[in-house]
Amino acid sequence: MSHAIDGHHDGELERRMSNETRFAVAPDTLPNACLAVVEHLNARLALMVGEDERASSGMFRLSYTFAVAQGQWLTLETLIDPAEPAFPSVTPLVPAAHWYEREVQDMFGLTAVGHPDPRRLVHHDDWPDGLHPLRKDFDPSLPVPRVDRPAETFHTLHGEGFVEIPVGPIHAGVIEPGHFRFAAVGEAVFDLQPRLFYTHRGIEKLAEGKTPAQVLQLAERVCGACSCSHGVSYSQAVETLAGIEVPPRAAAVRTLYLELERLYNHLGDLGNICAGVSFAAGASFGAQLKEAVQRLNERVAGNRFLHGVNQIGGVRRDPSASDLHDIAATTTHIATEFRSFIEMMLSSDTVLERLKTTGFLPAATARALGAVGVAARASGVDVDSRRDHPHAGYPALPMPTPVVVRSEGDVYARVLVRSDEILATLAMIRAVLDTLPDGPAAVSPGRVPGGRAAFAVSESPRGENIHFVRTAPDGTIERYRVRSASYPNWPAVAACVPGNMVPDFPVINKSFELCYACLDR
Amino acid sequence: MSVPLLLEPRTRDTTDALAARLSARIARLLRRSLHIRHLDAGSCNGCDWEIQTLLGPVYDIQRLGIDIVASPRHADMLLVTGSVTRNLERAARATYEAMPQPGLVVAVGACACGGGVLHGSYCTAGGVNNVLPVDVYIPGCPPRPHALLHGLLVALDRLDPRIAAANVTVDVPQP
Ligand code: SF4
Numbered sequence A: 001m002s003h004a005i006d007g008h009h010d011g012e013l014e015r016r017m018s019n020e021t022r023f024a025v026a027p028d029t030l031p032n033a034c035l036a037v038v039e040h041l042n043a044r045l046a047l048m049v050g051e052d053e054r055a056s057s058g059m060f061r062l063s064y065t066f067a068v069a070q071g072q073w074l075t076l077e078t079l080i081d082p083a084e085p086a087f088p089s090v091t092p093l094v095p096a097a098h099w100y101e102r103e104v105q106d107m108f109g110l111t112a113v114g115h116p117d118p119r120r121l122v123h124h125d126d127w128p129d130g131l132h133p134l135r136k137d138f139d140p141s142l143p144v145p146r147v148d149r150p151a152e153t154f155h156t157l158h159g160e161g162f163v164e165i166p167v168g169p170i171h172a173g174v175i176e177p178g179h180f181r182f183a184a185v186g187e188a189v190f191d192l193q194p195r196l197f198y199t200h201r202g203i204e205k206l207a208e209g210k211t212p213a214q215v216l217q218l219a220e221r222v223c224g225a226c227s228c229s230h231g232v233s234y235s236q237a238v239e240t241l242a243g244i245e246v247p248p249r250a251a252a253v254r255t256l257y258l259e260l261e262r263l264y265n266h267l268g269d270l271g272n273i274c275a276g277v278s279f280a281a282g283a284s285f286g287a288q289l290k291e292a293v294q295r296l297n298e299r300v301a302g303n304r305f306l307h308g309v310n311q312i313g314g315v316r317r318d319p320s321a322s323d324l325h326d327i328a329a330t331t332t333h334i335a336t337e338f339r340s341f342i343e344m345m346l347s348s349d350t351v352l353e354r355l356k357t358t359g360f361l362p363a364a365t366a367r368a369l370g371a372v373g374v375a376a377r378a379s380g381v382d383v384d385s386r387r388d389h390p391h392a393g394y395p396a397l398p399m400p401t402p403v404v405v406r407s408e409g410d411v412y413a414r415v416l417v418r419s420d421e422i423l424a425t426l427a428m429i430r431a432v433l434d435t436l437p438d439g440p441a442a443v444s445p446g447r448v449p450g451g452r453a454a455f456a457v458s459e460s461p462r463g464e465n466i467h468f469v470r471t472a473p474d475g476t477i478e479r480y481r482v483r484s485a486s487y488p489n490w491p492a493v494a495a496c497v498p499g500n501m502v503p504d505f506p507v508i509n510k511s512f513e514l515c516y517a518c519l520d521r
Numbered sequence B: 001m002s003v004p005l006l007l008e009p010r011t012r013d014t015t016d017a018l019a020a021r022l023s024a025r026i027a028r029l030l031r032r033s034l035h036i037r038h039l040d041a042g043s044c045n046g047c048d049w050e051i052q053t054l055l056g057p058v059y060d061i062q063r064l065g066i067d068i069v070a071s072p073r074h075a076d077m078l079l080v081t082g083s084v085t086r087n088l089e090r091a092a093r094a095t096y097e098a099m100p101q102p103g104l105v106v107a108v109g110a111c112a113c114g115g116g117v118l119h120g121s122y123c124t125a126g127g128v129n130n131v132l133p134v135d136v137y138i139p140g141c142p143p144r145p146h147a148l149l150h151g152l153l154v155a156l157d158r159l160d161p162r163i164a165a166a167n168v169t170v171d172v173p174q175p
Helices: A027-041 A095-108 A203-207 A212-220 A227-242 A248-276 A280-301 A321-346 A349-355 A363-368 A373-377 A411-435 A486-496 A502-512 A516-520 B009-030 B046-055 B086-098 B109-114 B145-157 B159-166
Strands: A020-024 A044-053 A059-068 A072-080 A086-088 A111-113 A162-167 A179-185 A188-195 A453-460 A463-471 A477-483 B034-040 B066-068 B077-081 B104-108 B136-138
Touching (some): A027 A059, A027 A072, A044 A477, A059 A095, A072 A086, A095 A486, A188 A502, A203 A212, A248 A280, A248 A411, A363 A486, B046 B077, B104 B109
Antiparallel strands (some): A162 A179, A179 A188
């Protein structure tokens, strides 16, 4: 693999995970090295982590991790001297780096020199200059004053007929907070700028100094709607650090819960898309089926959102024989109902009219932004971490993960991907039930070793969720980074709205169904 | 097309009983309608999905005279989720200011009730009552839909003395 970046790196670093190759790179060569990886290895930027290591190595560390073929990761790491807290931006060559680098500017005070859009991302306008929460010398117990700084958040468009439509952060429906600025001429949107991170809760900082088991509670609450996936990603990262493998039954049960999570989300999403085009019967049908799965979740796992099902070393909720029977019976019933739901939805011309060609995301844009999940697959990008980075019980299933890819790139394609994935999910649930191994549902992780780093993925209903964990010498958490599927996908929403009408924004947004909470953390 | 029957008899009874009490109280206090503005003050979206569920076909709170309205100016009650993040505090205060008085504030979920797992974060207020006056706390992570219905019922009890104290007369013809 290293030939691709020959001449761009300063040597291979010691492995921290069996499926990752790491190279040291000087800051000056970083952008070209990243470009070489993307171009020669056809790789996708999947994660970028900043770390403050001034206490140990005296430096800041930036790690750019790429998904390269066959379940392999490649990471380029560079050290930044605190005396000169800046680095050459990778974004002009690899656009997918844009938000990661803006976040590192906000959280670590490292300037991305040459970044085409260096505005603040996480911090809003009244956050003081020079205060960076993920630096180790930031004291989270001190109040952070609100300052009167010039607003820098939006570009403005000028010209005859342009109107600016500000929407949010508090919306009319029951949805999460975000601010959207449309520049429109009549009904046609020319530009959309989102301002997000309203629900930024400082979860990564909060994790520092806590034990790995304590942080699992935070991981599950990054996002209510993909709680199980976040819990699996985080647990797997810690298990990798601890050098343990979960028992086969635990792996299979994780797959079961991950698929139940996908099922209730996808069903609810299809209902919400109906609501987005005012198709009330479909909206109700979707909501009913979602409720049926959430009730199943509660009966089997004790929580409608599958909170608390994971533990480090396995699962806390090992389904009993009657639970398994309940899952089989309920999902069989849902399969029948779902067929009538989707048939009703897709036989309505007024619905199809609104879905087709709306919110078109070109494959090239999806690739450039590193999009994942349903959004990417509906635009012809063949990614699914269940297949690409095998985890939980997926490798042990008797069937390969059916990856649904479509080329249309519009709302309609995102509907069809979800609908086919629901059928695949029902088949996978059945396969887990048929092959569920006996045995323990968890092992003790023992003492999690200090001074190590690892990351792990799982495929949530929205796509790949990556959790990065580094432990301090005493085994507590030193650095925690959550890169949810919504992180690379949000910019794709903004990119695909211009060219549509303002009233189509809700259905476009619902067709991506991204989390604000997952993104903002 | 068949529609799945979702409510087992036990939950159906509880839901119906709660619903009957709620709608009777709403009829008496508010002349048949309770208008709610939802305010996500930095939640993980779990609590909000449960509020959304109340509007869906299974619980269908609109049949009881309850609705989520688009503007706080039309609301009798704020249903607040999340521990109030720094980036939402101003919007939360503005939403409260826009609600006509006497109005109710209900904190939904562990985060809203007292900060929840986010206790000690540099960018959350540690619970709604550190920012707005809270009338009723509904615990849970997230609270189940039944708990939300029960919480609404408790909250309405707070309205009686408030209406008396504010000396408002509601000039609406009786049904
Ligand atoms: S109480 Fe639980 S479900 Fe509600 S916002 Fe907080 S973490 Fe999410």
